[in-house]
Amino acid sequence: xxxxxxxxxxxxxxxxxxxxxxxxxxxxxxxxxxxxxxxxxxxxxxxxxxxxxxxxxxxxxxxxxxxxxxxxxxxxxxxxxxxxxxxxxxxxxxxxxxxxxxxxxxxxxxxxxxxxxxxxxxxxxxxxxxxxxxxxxxxxxxxxxxxxxxxxxxxxxxxxxxxxxxxxxxxxxxxxxxxxxxxxxxxxxxxxxxxxxxxxxxxxxxxxxxxxxxxxxxxxxxxxxxxxxxxxxxxxxxxxxxxxxxxxxxxxxxxxxxxxxxxxxxxxxxxxxxxxxxxxxxxxxxxxxxxxxxxxxxxxxxxxxxxxxxxxxxxxxxxxxxxxxxxxxxxxxxxxxxxxxxxxxxxxxxxxxxxxxxxxxxxxxxxxxxxxxxxxxxxxxxxxxxxxxxxxxxxxxxxxxxxxxxxxxxxxxxxxx
Numbered sequence: 001x002x003x004x005x006x007x008x009x010x011x012x013x014x015x016x017x018x019x020x021x022x023x024x025x026x027x028x029x030x031x032x033x034x035x036x037x038x039x040x041x042x043x044x045x046x047x048x049x050x051x052x053x054x055x056x057x058x059x060x061x062x063x064x065x066x067x068x069x070x071x072x073x074x075x076x077x078x079x080x081x082x083x084x085x086x087x088x089x090x091x092x093x094x095x096x097x098x099x100x101x102x103x104x105x106x107x108x109x110x111x112x113x114x115x116x117x118x119x120x121x122x123x124x125x126x127x128x129x130x131x132x133x134x135x136x137x138x139x140x141x142x143x144x145x146x147x148x149x150x151x152x153x154x155x156x157x158x159x160x161x162x163x164x165x166x167x168x169x170x171x172x173x174x175x176x177x178x179x180x181x182x183x184x185x186x187x188x189x190x191x192x193x194x195x196x197x198x199x200x201x202x203x204x205x206x207x208x209x210x211x212x213x214x215x216x217x218x219x220x221x222x223x224x225x226x227x228x229x230x231x232x233x234x235x236x237x238x239x240x241x242x243x244x245x246x247x248x249x250x251x252x253x254x255x256x257x258x259x260x261x262x263x264x265x266x267x268x269x270x271x272x273x274x275x276x277x278x279x280x281x282x283x284x285x286x287x288x289x290x291x292x293x294x295x296x297x298x299x300x301x302x303x304x305x306x307x308x309x310x311x312x313x314x315x316x317x318x319x320x321x322x323x324x325x326x327x328x329x330x331x332x333x334x335x336x337x338x339x340x341x342x343x344x345x346x347x348x349x350x351x352x353x354x355x356x357x358x359x360x361x362x363x364x365x366x367x368x369x370x371x372x373x374x375x376x377x378x379x380x381x382x383x384x385x386x387x388x389x390x391x392x393x394x395x396x397x398x399x400x401x402x403x404x405x406x407x408x409x410x411x412x413x414x415x416x417x
Contacts, residue, residue, distance in 0.1 A: 002041050002409060004380075005062040006072060007050045009035040010388035013073035014047055015355060015373040020291055020318035020363035026355040029390075030373075035072060038062075039380040042408035047374050069388050073354065074374050075144025075381035075405065076335055077361030080248075080272050080293055080322035082182075083134045084127050084162045085152045087118025089328045093301075102302055102329060103226070103254060112152070112186040112222075115327050119152035119162070127165040134325065134333070135175045139413050141335040142402040144381040145176040145372075147322070147365050149220060151185030156206045159183050163215035174412040178365040180218035180248060181210050184228055184236060195228060199236045207243060217366070218269070219245035223252075223259040230258045237266045246366060252276040264288035270320065270364040274307045275299060282308070286317045291364040294356075295324035296341040297332050310347040319348075320364040321356040336398045343394040350390050380409040386417060 012035020015021075021028065036053040038046040046053055092110050096102070105111050119127075131148075138146055150162040163179055170177040183202040191198040210216050219240035223233040237247050246269050251259025253273035260281025263271035270291040271277075277285075277292075285292055294307035312319050321342060325333040335357065342353040362372025371379050384404040385392065392401060405413040 003062045004039040004065060004409060005036070005053070005057050005059075006039070006065045006067050006382070007036040007053065009067040009072035010069055011035065011071045011390060012037070012047070012374070013071065013354060013390060014375060015074055015359045016375045017359055017373055018369045020360045020368060021355050022286070022318045023313055023316035026313055026319065026352040026360070027349060029351045029354050037072070037374060037382065039409050042380055044374060044376055044378050044380050046376060067384060070403065071385040071387060071390055071392070073383055073385070073390075074358045074372055075383050075407065076142045076357045077145045077365065077367070077372055078138060078143045078323050078325075078333065079147045079270065079320050079361040079364035080295060080324050081146055081333065082149050082151065082324070082326035083146070083333075084131045084148055084150070084165055085115050085119050085327045086122035086127065086130075087115055087327065088331070089114055092328060093331070096302065107226070111328060113188060115152045116154060116188070120155070120158045124161050124165050127162060128169055131165055131169050132173060135169065135173050138333055139175055139405055140402065140415070141333065141400055142383040142405055143175060143333070143335065144383070144405065144407050145178065145362065145365065145367060147178045147180055149180040149182040149185075150216070151182030151220075154183060154185060154188055156209065159206055160209060160213070160215065163210060164213070167215055174407040176371075178218070178367065179216040180220050181207060181216040181245065182220040182222075183207070184221040186222060187227055195232050196235065199232060203236065203239050203243075207240065207245070211243060217246055218248050220248040220250065222250040223257060223262065224250065225255045225257065230262050233259070234262055234266060237262070237268070241266065248272060252278070252281065260285050263290045269366055272322070273298070275304055277308065282312055282315050282317060286315055289318075291320050291360060292317045293320040293322050293364050295322055295330070296338055296346060297334065298324045298330040300337070300341055301330050301332070306341065306346050309342065313348070313352060318360050318363065319352070319356050320360040321353065322361065322364070334398065336393070336400050339393050340398045350394055353393075354390060380406060382406040
């Protein structure tokens, strides 16, 4: 048995719990000063003060890790990404800088559909190689669990290829990957006006194969004006749930269509984006236990107003933060920038931001019983920050402070400053 003992952490963030934190609970991150963690193999055995845990440890039996002057906390969970794709869309970013809107770019053949051809043309190996590089960057930012979506093929072969690439990466890369089927990510020209037929094609011919190969836990859909209506989305999500998929939804991003209310109605695990979520939708998500996953890097890149995180938290919602890494609207997975946006522009406290990136992110991918906090029985997914307090996270603005990443008890990344 491999035994490791982390001691003398200046601040130890536990975020303890096996369920999402709602509203005011998000401010409770279970902070322990001069904290310590005992690890056996890949699991956490004990958490407490150094004085308490020193009594339980024979130093000769453990690898002792001195965390003096460091902040120690759970690995981050990035609960919404599209990190498997072919090609890039840097030209669209420049178009937006010149004033073109996201929807106008989409209407002229750009947007999601522009990534379809290079993704279809890429081999599974090429997708894996690019995905591995992106996972390495995530690891450097302290991400130990990530959600990844398909959706850049919107045909059977490419959707399966993307999901198979994620499955193989999950088996070989330190970062754990939770896969989501997003066949209804957009409407290709040949399906315009026949959206329900397209959804039936996905439900009847693609998703059974996804299930057969155990390629995805979740099903997702982009509910948006000129994409999929609330009615079509409810039809799809109801059928997907009957097939055994857990549900996510891209909701209320550009227009307020009632996606938040739909998420509550069908029992989605999370509703994501939510820039235009209504007050009633926020209340319904709270009452239904839907995780409100907000993606500030996308709003930043699109120069849109941020999702109303403060209102959601004050109403008692469980809020998660995620990057939305993708080749179009948000080619970024910067956790430090997300922290800055959350604290400075969305009026979240650093404690709320940490909760949103750990235990609530874990809940958004249905992993709150396994990761997202430091407590006995959970995976030893732990990160060390260079500085002694959580308050350096927004203060040292948009700078990556992660020094060491431990995944399942093993050190998988270390930076020499």
